[in-house]
Amino acid sequence: MILSPGVRSFVADTLALVLFFTVASGLNERFVAGMSWQEVMVSRTIGAPLMVLTARPYGLWRDWFVGKAGSKGGRPRLLADAFALMAFQVPIYAAILAAAGAEGMAIVKGIFGFALLMLILGRPYGLWLEAVRRLFGLHGPGQKPMSLGD
DSSP states (O other): OOOOOOHHHHHHHHHHHHHHHHHHHHHHHHHSOOOOHHHHHHHHHHHHHHHHHHHHHHHHHHHHHHHTTTTTHHHHHHHHHHHHHHHHHHHHHHHHHHHHOOOOHHHHHHHHHHHHHHHHHHHHHHHHHHHHHHHTTTSSSSTTTTSSSO
């Protein structure tokens, strides 16, 4: 059975986000926010379904945001990836921390650490996302927002 481009886009974007950010978020929570390993496990358990729900919308958001930066590589692409990731993911992450039981300064440190992490990881994640998409026979960004990728 051959999957439609829309289904492949959903699976590729979801796989890329879940793999990349389960590791990145867990490390941030433990070593920056100072959460216990138990809190990290709760947070990642909450985060996984949220990542499944938000991965494709983020992929579309990122494609749109990067598209606004133009086809130029270098600094415009790096900045577009960084700010697209930070603007989309930080509010979701704040809710995850609160739901996981983090309080006060742990939430504040976690949010600031994660925001900085998103700025740093924006371009590497953008490259990772494009690589995973290629594995699914999808080439580059350029899919239009509000479409299913068909």
